[in-house]
Amino acid sequence: MPVIGYGTYETSPEITQKVVAEALKSGYRQIDTAAFYNNEAGCGLAIAQSGIPRGEIFVTTKLAPNKMGNEATAAAVEDSLRELGLKYIDLYLIHAPFGNPEARNGSWTALAQAVVDGKVKSIGVSNYGLHHLDELQRHRATLPSSLKDIPISVAQYELHPWMPRPDIVTYAAKNSIVLQAFGPLALGKKSTDLTLQSLAKKHNKTWAQILLRWSL
Incomplete structure (x- = not known):
């Protein structure tokens, strides 16, 4: 995963393709989108028309809040693949710990299965509290062996000097989870x-x- 990526939060569908294309021209090789942003299609078009080999671009997208649960998440993965126009997604994150434990755990199980099926390369979470992470770890331990070994690869949070999250940083380090910062520039504020x-x-x-x- 490239160390620095181009995020598309609050990027309107009308301009997404143009700005992502410019990002790729500038040297970015990680593009971060989400179903909730409603701009996956623009990201996919920019990637397809960039002329850059697919294997050189790392694509992250995220599960929409209203798609929690096993069946809904499995369908959401298919929706994202179709919107992006891709055969696989490099990283799929649960956007936030919405819903109840059953729904959250069901979403993880569906994403783990998507990894097994080759639709997604790696999976993780975003905006999870420590208790949500512990809940997920307990759930992972109950899964069949084919799914149990699929790790929490990435945890994404707002991270910068004014929001350093030492508890999350420590947890991630102890559990070999890669931390990814969104808003590293503190939104310019x-x-x-x-x-x-x-x-x-x-x-x-x-x-x-x-x-x-x-x-x-």
Whole structure:
């Protein structure tokens, strides 16, 4: 998985294809979308028309909140593949721990099966609390061997110096889960922070470069 990716949250369907195409031209090789964003199709078109071999582009998408549960999630994977126009998805995340434990666990089981079936390469979660992660670990232990060994590959959270989440960071490290930050630039809201500005001046970098280096 590329260390830095291009996110498409709040990118309208009308401009998604254009901006993702520009991102790919600029060198991005990870594209992050979600069913909830309603822009998977634009991402897929940009990828298809980029001329870049599919194996060089890492595509992440996420389960919509209203698709929790085993059967709904299995159908959602098919929907995402169709919208993206892809034969497989590199990373599929449960977007957030919506629903009850049965629904969340059912969604994980369906995603694990999608990995076995070759529709998805790896799976993970986003916005899960520690108790949700523990719940998922207990559920994984009950699965058949073919599904039990499929790991929680990635956990995605808003992560930056003003939201460092030390509890999640520690948990992920102990459980060999890769942490992925969304909003690593704090949505630009801290660009004038005095400490950040001081560091940017000290190292002759932009404030955004300082924040990206913090994440890396």
